[in-house]
Amino acid sequence: MNHPATPPGSTRREFLANTGGVAAAALGSTMSRTEAHGQSRIPSDSEIASSSAGAIPLTLRVNGKDRALQIDPRATLLDCLRETISLTGTKKGCDHGQCGACTVHVNGKRVLSCLSLAILLDGAEITTIEGLGTPDDMHPMQAAFVECDGYQCGYCTSGQIMSAVALLDEPCGPTDADVKELMSGNICRCGAYANIVQAIQQVRKPK
Amino acid sequence: MHTFDFTRPADAAGAIALAAKAKTAQQGADIRLIAGGTTLVDLMKLSVETPQLLVDVNRLPFDQIEALPGGGLKIGATVRNATFANDPVIKRDYSVISQAILQGASAQIRNMATTAGNMLQRTRCVYFRDPAMPCNKRDPGSGCPAITGHNRMLAILGASEHCIATNPSDMCVALAALDATVHIQQAAGTRTIPFADFHLLPGDAPDRENVLEPGDLITHIELPPPLKDSKQLYLKLRDRASYEFALASAAVVLQIAAGKIVAARLALGGVGTKPWRSAAAEAELIGKTADEATYGAAAEAALRDAKPQSQNGFKVELAKRCITHALRTAATA
Numbered sequence: 001m002n003h004p005a006t007p008p009g010s011t012r013r014e015f016l017a018n019t020g021g022v023a024a025a026a027l028g029s030t031m032s033r034t035e036a037h038g039q040s041r042i043p044s045d046s047e048i049a050s051s052s053a054g055a056i057p058l059t060l061r062v063n064g065k066d067r068a069l070q071i072d073p074r075a076t077l078l079d080c081l082r083e084t085i086s087l088t089g090t091k092k093g094c095d096h097g098q099c100g101a102c103t104v105h106v107n108g109k110r111v112l113s114c115l116s117l118a119i120l121l122d123g124a125e126i127t128t129i130e131g132l133g134t135p136d137d138m139h140p141m142q143a144a145f146v147e148c149d150g151y152q153c154g155y156c157t158s159g160q161i162m163s164a165v166a167l168l169d170e171p172c173g174p175t176d177a178d179v180k181e182l183m184s185g186n187i188c189r190c191g192a193y194a195n196i197v198q199a200i201q202q203v204r205k206p207k
Numbered sequence: 208m209h210t211f212d213f214t215r216p217a218d219a220a221g222a223i224a225l226a227a228k229a230k231t232a233q234q235g236a237d238i239r240l241i242a243g244g245t246t247l248v249d250l251m252k253l254s255v256e257t258p259q260l261l262v263d264v265n266r267l268p269f270d271q272i273e274a275l276p277g278g279g280l281k282i283g284a285t286v287r288n289a290t291f292a293n294d295p296v297i298k299r300d301y302s303v304i305s306q307a308i309l310q311g312a313s314a315q316i317r318n319m320a321t322t323a324g325n326m327l328q329r330t331r332c333v334y335f336r337d338p339a340m341p342c343n344k345r346d347p348g349s350g351c352p353a354i355t356g357h358n359r360m361l362a363i364l365g366a367s368e369h370c371i372a373t374n375p376s377d378m379c380v381a382l383a384a385l386d387a388t389v390h391i392q393q394a395a396g397t398r399t400i401p402f403a404d405f406h407l408l409p410g411d412a413p414d415r416e417n418v419l420e421p422g423d424l425i426t427h428i429e430l431p432p433p434l435k436d437s438k439q440l441y442l443k444l445r446d447r448a449s450y451e452f453a454l455a456s457a458a459v460v461l462q463i464a465a466g467k468i469v470a471a472r473l474a475l476g477g478v479g480t481k482p483w484r485s486a487a488a489e490a491e492l493i494g495k496t497a498d499e500a501t502y503g504a505a506a507e508a509a510l511r512d513a514k515p516q517s518q519n520g521f522k523v524e525l526a527k528r529c530i531t532h533a534l535r536t537a538a539t540a
Binding site for chain 2: 056073074076095096097100103109110111112115116117119120163166167170171180181182183184185186
Protein backbone atom coordinates (compact mmCIF):
# COMPACT_ATOMS: atom_id res chain seq x y z
CA MET A 1 0.00 0.00 0.00
CA ASN A 2 1.27 3.43 -0.93
CA HIS A 3 1.27 6.04 1.80
CA PRO A 4 0.75 9.63 0.72
CA ALA A 5 3.72 11.84 1.55
CA THR A 6 3.34 14.06 4.59
CA PRO A 7 2.83 17.63 3.39
CA PRO A 8 5.73 19.94 4.21
CA GLY A 9 5.33 21.92 7.40
CA SER A 10 3.05 19.47 9.18
CA THR A 11 3.94 16.62 11.49
CA ARG A 12 3.06 13.03 10.73
CA ARG A 13 0.54 13.09 13.58
CA GLU A 14 -1.17 16.27 12.39
CA PHE A 15 -1.36 14.86 8.89
CA LEU A 16 -2.90 11.60 10.08
CA ALA A 17 -5.31 13.45 12.35
CA ASN A 18 -6.46 15.66 9.51
CA THR A 19 -6.93 12.88 6.97
CA GLY A 20 -8.61 10.70 9.62
CA GLY A 21 -11.10 13.45 10.36
CA VAL A 22 -13.17 12.58 7.33
CA ALA A 23 -13.72 9.05 8.60
CA ALA A 24 -14.49 10.28 12.09
CA ALA A 25 -17.09 12.73 10.84
CA ALA A 26 -18.82 9.91 8.99
CA LEU A 27 -19.31 8.06 12.29
CA GLY A 28 -21.50 10.82 13.59
CA SER A 29 -21.93 12.42 16.97
CA THR A 30 -20.54 9.53 19.03
CA MET A 31 -17.09 10.60 17.91
CA SER A 32 -17.63 14.23 18.86
CA ARG A 33 -14.61 15.84 20.46
CA THR A 34 -16.27 19.08 21.41
CA GLU A 35 -15.42 20.54 24.76
CA ALA A 36 -18.26 22.01 26.77
CA HIS A 37 -17.63 25.29 28.49
CA GLY A 38 -20.32 25.02 31.11
CA GLN A 39 -19.73 24.85 34.84
CA SER A 40 -18.48 21.45 35.97
CA ARG A 41 -21.07 19.59 38.00
CA ILE A 42 -20.99 16.06 39.35
CA PRO A 43 -24.43 14.57 39.99
CA SER A 44 -25.51 14.01 43.57
CA ASP A 45 -27.14 10.79 44.71
CA SER A 46 -30.58 12.14 43.96
CA GLU A 47 -29.40 12.93 40.48
CA ILE A 48 -27.56 10.03 38.95
CA ALA A 49 -25.68 10.52 35.73
CA SER A 50 -26.20 7.86 33.14
CA SER A 51 -23.48 6.89 30.71
CA SER A 52 -26.15 5.63 28.36
CA ALA A 53 -27.73 9.07 28.45
CA GLY A 54 -24.50 10.66 27.21
CA ALA A 55 -21.62 12.73 28.41
CA ILE A 56 -21.36 14.45 31.77
CA PRO A 57 -19.34 17.56 32.57
CA LEU A 58 -16.14 17.80 34.55
CA THR A 59 -13.12 20.04 34.86
CA LEU A 60 -9.53 18.85 34.81
CA ARG A 61 -6.55 21.13 35.26
CA VAL A 62 -4.12 19.68 32.72
CA ASN A 63 -0.56 21.03 32.62
CA GLY A 64 -1.71 24.21 34.33
CA LYS A 65 -4.68 24.84 32.07
CA ASP A 66 -8.32 24.31 33.10
CA ARG A 67 -10.22 22.06 30.72
CA ALA A 68 -14.00 22.00 30.94
CA LEU A 69 -15.03 18.71 29.35
CA GLN A 70 -18.03 16.59 28.51
CA ILE A 71 -17.10 12.96 28.96
CA ASP A 72 -18.68 9.53 29.03
CA PRO A 73 -18.40 8.12 32.60
CA ARG A 74 -16.61 5.12 31.11
CA ALA A 75 -13.74 7.26 29.80
CA THR A 76 -10.41 6.63 31.46
CA LEU A 77 -8.09 9.54 32.10
CA LEU A 78 -5.85 8.02 29.42
CA ASP A 79 -8.54 8.12 26.72
CA CYS A 80 -9.68 11.53 27.91
CA LEU A 81 -6.14 12.94 27.52
CA ARG A 82 -5.48 11.33 24.16
CA GLU A 83 -8.86 11.47 22.48
CA THR A 84 -10.66 14.42 24.05
CA ILE A 85 -7.79 16.82 24.80
CA SER A 86 -5.53 15.50 22.01
CA LEU A 87 -2.50 15.20 24.28
CA THR A 88 -1.01 12.09 22.74
CA GLY A 89 2.30 12.06 24.62
CA THR A 90 0.74 9.71 27.17
CA LYS A 91 0.77 6.23 25.65
CA LYS A 92 -1.64 3.30 25.75
CA GLY A 93 0.27 0.07 26.20
CA CYS A 94 -1.63 -2.77 27.85
CA ASP A 95 -4.64 -0.69 29.02
CA HIS A 96 -4.87 -2.98 32.09
CA GLY A 97 -2.39 -1.52 34.57
CA GLN A 98 0.44 -3.89 33.75
CA CYS A 99 2.93 -1.85 31.71
CA GLY A 100 3.17 1.75 33.01
CA ALA A 101 3.21 3.41 29.56
CA CYS A 102 0.22 5.56 30.57
CA THR A 103 1.81 6.99 33.76
CA VAL A 104 0.86 10.61 34.53
CA HIS A 105 0.82 12.71 37.70
CA VAL A 106 -2.47 13.38 39.48
CA ASN A 107 -2.18 16.00 42.23
CA GLY A 108 1.58 15.43 42.22
CA LYS A 109 1.50 11.62 42.49
CA ARG A 110 2.23 9.19 39.68
CA VAL A 111 -0.74 7.02 38.71
CA LEU A 112 -1.85 4.79 35.86
CA SER A 113 -4.18 6.81 33.66
CA CYS A 114 -5.56 3.63 32.04
CA LEU A 115 -7.11 2.50 35.33
CA SER A 116 -8.28 5.97 36.40
CA LEU A 117 -11.84 6.87 35.48
CA ALA A 118 -11.70 10.55 34.52
CA ILE A 119 -15.04 11.17 36.21
CA LEU A 120 -13.41 10.45 39.59
CA LEU A 121 -10.87 13.23 39.06
CA ASP A 122 -13.09 16.31 38.78
CA GLY A 123 -10.98 19.29 39.83
CA ALA A 124 -7.72 17.33 39.88
CA GLU A 125 -4.35 18.70 38.77
CA ILE A 126 -2.95 16.50 35.97
CA THR A 127 0.59 16.66 34.62
CA THR A 128 1.52 14.81 31.44
CA ILE A 129 4.79 14.57 29.56
CA GLU A 130 3.71 17.67 27.57
CA GLY A 131 3.64 19.65 30.83
CA LEU A 132 7.10 18.62 31.93
CA GLY A 133 9.25 20.44 29.41
CA THR A 134 9.62 21.39 25.76
CA PRO A 135 12.26 20.37 23.21
CA ASP A 136 13.95 23.72 23.82
CA ASP A 137 13.54 23.66 27.58
CA MET A 138 13.61 20.08 28.76
CA HIS A 139 13.03 18.91 32.30
CA PRO A 140 16.38 17.64 33.71
CA MET A 141 14.99 14.08 33.58
CA GLN A 142 14.12 14.45 29.90
CA ALA A 143 17.60 15.79 29.23
CA ALA A 144 19.16 12.90 31.16
CA PHE A 145 17.17 10.32 29.16
CA VAL A 146 18.46 11.93 25.96
CA GLU A 147 22.03 12.06 27.23
CA CYS A 148 22.02 8.47 28.56
CA ASP A 149 20.08 7.04 25.61
CA GLY A 150 17.36 5.82 27.99
CA TYR A 151 15.11 4.45 25.25
CA GLN A 152 15.08 2.65 21.96
CA CYS A 153 11.68 2.70 20.24
CA GLY A 154 10.44 5.39 22.62
CA TYR A 155 6.93 4.07 23.20
CA CYS A 156 7.33 3.54 26.95
CA THR A 157 9.49 6.64 27.39
CA SER A 158 6.91 9.20 28.43
CA GLY A 159 5.65 6.80 31.11
CA GLN A 160 9.21 6.06 32.19
CA ILE A 161 10.01 9.77 32.50
CA MET A 162 6.78 10.58 34.39
CA SER A 163 7.59 7.76 36.82
CA ALA A 164 11.20 8.86 37.14
CA VAL A 165 10.27 12.46 37.90
CA ALA A 166 7.77 11.32 40.57
CA LEU A 167 10.41 9.05 42.07
CA LEU A 168 12.55 12.11 42.87
CA ASP A 169 9.98 13.08 45.54
CA GLU A 170 9.36 9.57 46.90
CA PRO A 171 11.20 7.64 49.62
CA CYS A 172 13.89 5.84 47.61
CA GLY A 173 17.21 4.40 48.72
CA PRO A 174 20.45 5.46 47.00
CA THR A 175 21.33 2.33 45.04
CA ASP A 176 20.56 1.24 41.48
CA ALA A 177 18.58 -1.66 43.00
CA ASP A 178 16.39 0.84 44.88
CA VAL A 179 15.68 2.70 41.65
CA LYS A 180 14.92 -0.53 39.77
CA GLU A 181 12.43 -1.57 42.47
CA LEU A 182 10.55 1.74 42.28
CA MET A 183 10.63 1.73 38.46
CA SER A 184 9.36 -1.87 38.19
CA GLY A 185 5.88 -0.72 37.15
CA ASN A 186 7.28 0.62 33.86
CA ILE A 187 8.03 -2.08 31.35
CA CYS A 188 10.42 -1.47 28.43
CA ARG A 189 10.27 -4.15 25.76
CA CYS A 190 13.38 -2.80 24.07
CA GLY A 191 15.25 -3.41 27.31
CA ALA A 192 16.72 0.05 27.82
CA TYR A 193 16.64 -0.48 31.59
CA ALA A 194 20.36 -0.01 32.26
CA ASN A 195 20.37 3.38 30.56
CA ILE A 196 17.10 4.40 32.22
CA VAL A 197 18.56 3.69 35.66
CA GLN A 198 21.70 5.60 34.68
CA ALA A 199 19.61 8.62 33.62
CA ILE A 200 17.64 8.64 36.85
CA GLN A 201 20.74 8.29 39.01
CA GLN A 202 22.40 11.11 37.09
CA VAL A 203 19.52 13.43 37.99
CA ARG A 204 19.42 12.23 41.62
CA LYS A 205 23.20 12.55 42.09
CA PRO A 206 24.43 15.42 39.92
CA LYS A 207 28.12 15.19 39.08
CA MET B 208 -16.98 -1.50 28.85
CA HIS B 209 -20.68 -1.78 29.72
CA THR B 210 -22.52 1.45 30.41
CA PHE B 211 -23.16 2.45 34.01
CA ASP B 212 -24.59 5.31 36.00
CA PHE B 213 -22.36 7.35 38.27
CA THR B 214 -22.89 9.28 41.44
CA ARG B 215 -20.93 10.92 44.22
CA PRO B 216 -22.83 10.96 47.51
CA ALA B 217 -22.13 13.84 49.89
CA ASP B 218 -21.64 11.63 52.94
CA ALA B 219 -21.32 8.05 54.19
CA ALA B 220 -25.07 7.81 54.88
CA GLY B 221 -25.76 8.63 51.23
CA ALA B 222 -23.30 5.98 50.03
CA ILE B 223 -24.79 3.39 52.38
CA ALA B 224 -28.36 4.17 51.32
CA LEU B 225 -27.40 3.66 47.67
CA ALA B 226 -25.33 0.53 48.28
CA ALA B 227 -28.18 -0.99 50.29
CA LYS B 228 -30.25 -1.14 47.10
CA ALA B 229 -27.81 -3.65 45.57
CA LYS B 230 -28.88 -7.26 45.03
CA THR B 231 -25.52 -8.44 46.38
CA ALA B 232 -22.26 -6.96 47.63
CA GLN B 233 -20.39 -9.93 46.17
CA GLN B 234 -19.49 -11.06 42.60
CA GLY B 235 -21.96 -9.70 40.09
CA ALA B 236 -22.96 -6.72 42.26
CA ASP B 237 -25.19 -4.30 40.39
CA ILE B 238 -23.99 -1.41 42.54
CA ARG B 239 -20.30 -0.96 43.30
CA LEU B 240 -18.46 1.51 45.50
CA ILE B 241 -15.35 2.81 43.75
CA ALA B 242 -12.21 4.37 45.25
CA GLY B 243 -8.87 3.76 43.49
CA GLY B 244 -10.50 1.51 40.90
CA THR B 245 -7.30 -0.44 40.21
CA THR B 246 -9.14 -3.77 40.41
CA LEU B 247 -12.66 -2.70 39.51
CA VAL B 248 -11.90 -0.67 36.35
CA ASP B 249 -9.65 -3.47 35.10
CA LEU B 250 -12.41 -6.05 35.64
CA MET B 251 -15.04 -3.76 34.10
CA LYS B 252 -12.90 -3.53 30.96
CA LEU B 253 -12.87 -7.35 30.89
CA SER B 254 -16.65 -7.51 31.53
CA VAL B 255 -15.99 -9.59 34.63
CA GLU B 256 -17.64 -6.81 36.62
CA THR B 257 -20.68 -5.12 35.05
CA PRO B 258 -22.12 -2.77 37.69
CA GLN B 259 -25.08 -0.62 36.67
CA LEU B 260 -24.18 2.08 39.20
CA LEU B 261 -20.80 3.27 40.47
CA VAL B 262 -20.75 5.18 43.76
CA ASP B 263 -17.66 7.35 44.24
CA VAL B 264 -16.41 7.13 47.84
CA ASN B 265 -13.12 8.95 47.29
CA ARG B 266 -14.28 12.15 48.93
CA LEU B 267 -15.79 10.57 52.05
CA PRO B 268 -13.82 11.38 55.23
CA PHE B 269 -12.03 8.03 55.54
CA ASP B 270 -8.56 9.01 54.32
CA GLN B 271 -6.75 9.49 57.64
CA ILE B 272 -4.41 7.45 59.84
CA GLU B 273 -5.12 8.25 63.50
CA ALA B 274 -3.60 7.15 66.79
CA LEU B 275 -6.06 5.51 69.18
CA PRO B 276 -6.10 6.22 72.94
CA GLY B 277 -5.24 2.59 73.80
CA GLY B 278 -2.08 2.63 71.69
CA GLY B 279 -3.45 1.19 68.46
CA LEU B 280 -3.97 2.83 65.10
CA LYS B 281 -7.01 3.53 62.95
CA ILE B 282 -6.42 3.31 59.19
CA GLY B 283 -9.13 4.89 57.04
CA ALA B 284 -10.72 2.88 54.23
CA THR B 285 -9.54 5.29 51.52
CA VAL B 286 -5.98 5.81 52.80
CA ARG B 287 -3.83 5.09 49.75
CA ASN B 288 -1.56 2.06 50.00
CA ALA B 289 1.55 4.23 49.51
CA THR B 290 0.50 6.53 52.37
CA PHE B 291 -0.20 3.52 54.59
CA ALA B 292 3.15 1.88 53.82
CA ASN B 293 5.23 5.03 54.25
CA ASP B 294 3.58 6.30 57.43
CA PRO B 295 6.37 6.75 60.02
CA VAL B 296 4.42 5.01 62.83
CA ILE B 297 3.55 2.08 60.56
CA LYS B 298 7.21 1.80 59.51
CA ARG B 299 8.33 1.84 63.17
CA ASP B 300 5.69 -0.26 64.96
CA TYR B 301 4.02 -2.35 62.25
CA SER B 302 6.83 -2.68 59.72
CA VAL B 303 5.50 -6.01 58.41
CA ILE B 304 2.59 -4.07 56.85
CA SER B 305 4.91 -1.55 55.28
CA GLN B 306 7.11 -4.31 53.86
CA ALA B 307 4.11 -6.24 52.53
CA ILE B 308 2.51 -3.27 50.78
CA LEU B 309 5.80 -2.10 49.27
CA GLN B 310 6.41 -5.56 47.80
CA GLY B 311 3.02 -5.49 46.09
CA ALA B 312 2.02 -3.97 42.75
CA SER B 313 3.94 -0.90 41.51
CA ALA B 314 4.52 2.61 42.84
CA GLN B 315 1.76 3.95 40.57
CA ILE B 316 -0.81 1.39 41.73
CA ARG B 317 0.15 1.92 45.40
CA ASN B 318 -0.61 5.63 44.92
CA MET B 319 -4.11 4.75 43.69
CA ALA B 320 -5.18 1.66 45.63
CA THR B 321 -6.84 2.06 49.03
CA THR B 322 -6.98 0.08 52.27
CA ALA B 323 -10.51 -1.24 51.69
CA GLY B 324 -9.91 -1.71 47.97
CA ASN B 325 -6.86 -3.86 48.67
CA MET B 326 -8.95 -5.97 51.07
CA LEU B 327 -11.49 -6.48 48.28
CA GLN B 328 -9.08 -7.10 45.40
CA ARG B 329 -9.94 -10.10 43.27
CA THR B 330 -8.06 -13.23 42.36
CA ARG B 331 -5.73 -13.28 39.37
CA CYS B 332 -6.96 -16.75 38.32
CA VAL B 333 -6.98 -16.59 34.51
CA TYR B 334 -10.33 -18.37 34.27
CA PHE B 335 -11.99 -15.83 36.57
CA ARG B 336 -10.65 -12.99 34.42
CA ASP B 337 -11.91 -14.46 31.13
CA PRO B 338 -15.72 -14.37 30.70
CA ALA B 339 -15.41 -16.83 27.78
CA MET B 340 -14.43 -19.54 30.29
CA PRO B 341 -16.51 -21.28 32.95
CA CYS B 342 -15.76 -20.13 36.52
CA ASN B 343 -17.74 -20.86 39.67
CA LYS B 344 -16.60 -17.61 41.24
CA ARG B 345 -17.75 -15.43 38.34
CA ASP B 346 -20.64 -17.61 37.12
CA PRO B 347 -21.80 -19.93 39.93
CA GLY B 348 -22.42 -23.49 38.83
CA SER B 349 -20.48 -23.19 35.55
CA GLY B 350 -17.54 -25.27 36.79
CA CYS B 351 -13.86 -24.80 37.61
CA PRO B 352 -11.56 -25.39 34.64
CA ALA B 353 -8.55 -24.44 36.79
CA ILE B 354 -8.67 -27.77 38.62
CA THR B 355 -7.85 -29.63 35.41
CA GLY B 356 -6.14 -26.67 33.71
CA HIS B 357 -3.62 -23.94 34.42
CA ASN B 358 -3.27 -23.95 38.19
CA ARG B 359 0.42 -23.27 38.80
CA MET B 360 -0.31 -19.96 40.57
CA LEU B 361 -3.37 -21.19 42.46
CA ALA B 362 -4.10 -22.21 46.03
CA ILE B 363 -2.94 -25.25 47.99
CA LEU B 364 -4.71 -24.26 51.23
CA GLY B 365 -8.41 -23.61 51.74
CA ALA B 366 -9.55 -24.70 48.27
CA SER B 367 -12.72 -26.64 47.53
CA GLU B 368 -13.88 -28.80 44.63
CA HIS B 369 -15.59 -25.66 43.33
CA CYS B 370 -12.74 -23.12 43.45
CA ILE B 371 -8.97 -23.06 43.95
CA ALA B 372 -8.38 -19.34 43.31
CA THR B 373 -5.64 -17.62 45.31
CA ASN B 374 -6.20 -14.41 47.24
CA PRO B 375 -3.61 -12.08 45.66
CA SER B 376 -3.11 -9.50 48.43
CA ASP B 377 0.16 -8.90 50.27
CA MET B 378 -1.23 -6.23 52.63
CA CYS B 379 -3.95 -8.60 53.86
CA VAL B 380 -1.38 -11.22 54.86
CA ALA B 381 0.29 -8.72 57.20
CA LEU B 382 -3.07 -7.52 58.55
CA ALA B 383 -4.11 -11.12 59.25
CA ALA B 384 -0.88 -11.65 61.18
CA LEU B 385 -1.37 -8.49 63.24
CA ASP B 386 -4.94 -9.23 64.43
CA ALA B 387 -6.42 -6.17 62.75
CA THR B 388 -10.18 -5.58 62.97
CA VAL B 389 -12.45 -4.37 60.18
CA HIS B 390 -14.97 -1.62 61.00
CA ILE B 391 -18.15 -1.60 58.93
CA GLN B 392 -20.91 0.98 58.90
CA GLN B 393 -24.44 0.27 57.68
CA ALA B 394 -27.79 2.00 58.02
CA ALA B 395 -28.55 0.13 61.26
CA GLY B 396 -25.23 1.04 62.92
CA THR B 397 -21.68 -0.25 62.97
CA ARG B 398 -20.08 -3.64 63.45
CA THR B 399 -16.57 -4.97 63.87
CA ILE B 400 -15.13 -8.11 62.27
CA PRO B 401 -11.80 -9.73 63.20
CA PHE B 402 -9.61 -9.55 60.11
CA ALA B 403 -9.23 -13.35 60.01
CA ASP B 404 -13.03 -13.68 59.71
CA PHE B 405 -13.50 -11.03 57.02
CA HIS B 406 -12.60 -13.21 54.02
CA LEU B 407 -14.49 -16.46 53.45
CA LEU B 408 -13.32 -19.82 52.18
CA PRO B 409 -14.77 -20.69 48.76
CA GLY B 410 -16.66 -23.80 49.91
CA ASP B 411 -19.65 -24.32 47.64
CA ALA B 412 -20.17 -20.55 47.08
CA PRO B 413 -16.90 -19.12 45.72
CA ASP B 414 -18.73 -16.07 44.36
CA ARG B 415 -19.01 -15.01 47.99
CA GLU B 416 -15.56 -13.82 49.11
CA ASN B 417 -16.20 -11.88 52.31
CA VAL B 418 -18.83 -11.04 54.91
CA LEU B 419 -20.06 -7.83 53.25
CA GLU B 420 -23.79 -7.40 52.62
CA PRO B 421 -25.53 -4.72 50.51
CA GLY B 422 -25.27 -1.40 52.34
CA ASP B 423 -22.09 -2.30 54.22
CA LEU B 424 -19.39 0.38 54.05
CA ILE B 425 -15.89 -0.35 55.35
CA THR B 426 -14.91 2.84 57.19
CA HIS B 427 -11.52 1.81 58.62
CA ILE B 428 -9.42 -0.97 60.01
CA GLU B 429 -7.98 -0.91 63.48
CA LEU B 430 -4.55 -2.18 64.46
CA PRO B 431 -4.11 -3.30 68.07
CA PRO B 432 -1.22 -1.81 70.07
CA PRO B 433 2.09 -3.08 68.63
CA LEU B 434 3.85 -6.10 70.12
CA LYS B 435 6.72 -4.52 72.06
CA ASP B 436 10.21 -5.15 70.67
CA SER B 437 8.83 -7.56 68.11
CA LYS B 438 10.80 -8.67 65.08
CA GLN B 439 8.72 -8.36 61.92
CA LEU B 440 9.34 -9.59 58.41
CA TYR B 441 7.41 -10.04 55.19
CA LEU B 442 9.12 -12.41 52.77
CA LYS B 443 7.68 -12.73 49.28
CA LEU B 444 8.80 -15.33 46.73
CA ARG B 445 7.76 -14.82 43.11
CA ASP B 446 8.68 -15.47 39.48
CA ARG B 447 10.38 -12.09 39.04
CA ALA B 448 12.01 -9.72 41.49
CA SER B 449 9.32 -7.03 41.48
CA TYR B 450 5.81 -6.19 40.24
CA GLU B 451 4.59 -9.77 40.49
CA PHE B 452 2.15 -11.70 42.64
CA ALA B 453 3.46 -14.12 45.26
CA LEU B 454 3.99 -17.81 44.65
CA ALA B 455 4.40 -17.98 48.41
CA SER B 456 4.86 -15.30 51.05
CA ALA B 457 5.07 -15.17 54.82
CA ALA B 458 4.38 -12.45 57.35
CA VAL B 459 6.07 -13.19 60.67
CA VAL B 460 6.01 -11.30 63.95
CA LEU B 461 8.15 -12.67 66.77
CA GLN B 462 8.89 -11.69 70.35
CA ILE B 463 12.00 -13.46 71.57
CA ALA B 464 13.41 -13.33 75.11
CA ALA B 465 16.56 -15.20 76.18
CA GLY B 466 16.43 -17.37 73.08
CA LYS B 467 12.80 -18.41 73.62
CA ILE B 468 9.90 -17.36 71.42
CA VAL B 469 7.46 -15.55 73.71
CA ALA B 470 4.90 -14.54 71.07
CA ALA B 471 4.52 -15.51 67.41
CA ARG B 472 2.24 -14.53 64.56
CA LEU B 473 2.46 -16.20 61.18
CA ALA B 474 0.36 -15.71 58.06
CA LEU B 475 0.89 -16.86 54.48
CA GLY B 476 0.15 -15.34 51.08
CA GLY B 477 0.11 -16.78 47.57
CA VAL B 478 -0.90 -20.25 48.75
CA GLY B 479 -4.36 -19.79 50.26
CA THR B 480 -7.84 -18.99 49.01
CA LYS B 481 -7.82 -16.24 51.68
CA PRO B 482 -5.06 -14.48 53.62
CA TRP B 483 -3.83 -17.51 55.57
CA ARG B 484 -3.17 -17.12 59.29
CA SER B 485 -1.69 -20.34 60.66
CA ALA B 486 -2.58 -21.05 64.28
CA ALA B 487 -0.96 -24.50 63.88
CA ALA B 488 2.38 -22.95 63.00
CA GLU B 489 2.14 -20.42 65.83
CA ALA B 490 1.49 -23.26 68.30
CA GLU B 491 4.79 -24.84 67.23
CA LEU B 492 6.64 -21.57 67.87
CA ILE B 493 5.29 -20.16 71.13
CA GLY B 494 7.37 -21.17 74.15
CA LYS B 495 9.98 -22.94 72.02
CA THR B 496 13.64 -22.20 71.47
CA ALA B 497 14.26 -19.97 68.46
CA ASP B 498 16.17 -22.51 66.37
CA GLU B 499 16.05 -24.45 63.10
CA ALA B 500 14.14 -27.40 64.58
CA THR B 501 11.40 -25.06 65.80
CA TYR B 502 11.17 -23.22 62.46
CA GLY B 503 10.98 -26.53 60.60
CA ALA B 504 8.20 -27.81 62.87
CA ALA B 505 6.24 -24.58 62.31
CA ALA B 506 6.62 -24.90 58.53
CA GLU B 507 5.45 -28.53 58.60
CA ALA B 508 2.45 -27.59 60.71
CA ALA B 509 1.48 -24.69 58.44
CA LEU B 510 1.43 -26.90 55.32
CA ARG B 511 0.09 -30.10 56.94
CA ASP B 512 -3.31 -29.71 55.24
CA ALA B 513 -1.93 -28.56 51.89
CA LYS B 514 -3.63 -30.07 48.83
CA PRO B 515 -1.59 -29.28 45.73
CA GLN B 516 -3.05 -29.32 42.23
CA SER B 517 -1.50 -30.80 39.07
CA GLN B 518 0.89 -27.89 38.45
CA ASN B 519 1.56 -26.36 41.87
CA GLY B 520 3.00 -29.17 43.96
CA PHE B 521 6.19 -27.11 44.21
CA LYS B 522 4.33 -24.58 46.35
CA VAL B 523 4.26 -26.93 49.34
CA GLU B 524 8.04 -27.04 49.66
CA LEU B 525 8.38 -23.41 48.56
CA ALA B 526 5.98 -22.24 51.28
CA LYS B 527 7.82 -24.29 53.91
CA ARG B 528 11.16 -22.78 52.91
CA CYS B 529 9.55 -19.34 52.81
CA ILE B 530 8.43 -19.82 56.42
CA THR B 531 11.74 -21.16 57.74
CA HIS B 532 13.73 -18.47 55.94
CA ALA B 533 11.41 -15.73 57.19
CA LEU B 534 11.54 -16.99 60.79
CA ARG B 535 15.33 -17.37 60.74
CA THR B 536 15.86 -13.95 59.17
CA ALA B 537 13.44 -12.20 61.53
CA ALA B 538 14.84 -13.93 64.64
CA THR B 539 18.43 -13.03 63.84
CA ALA B 540 17.75 -9.48 62.64
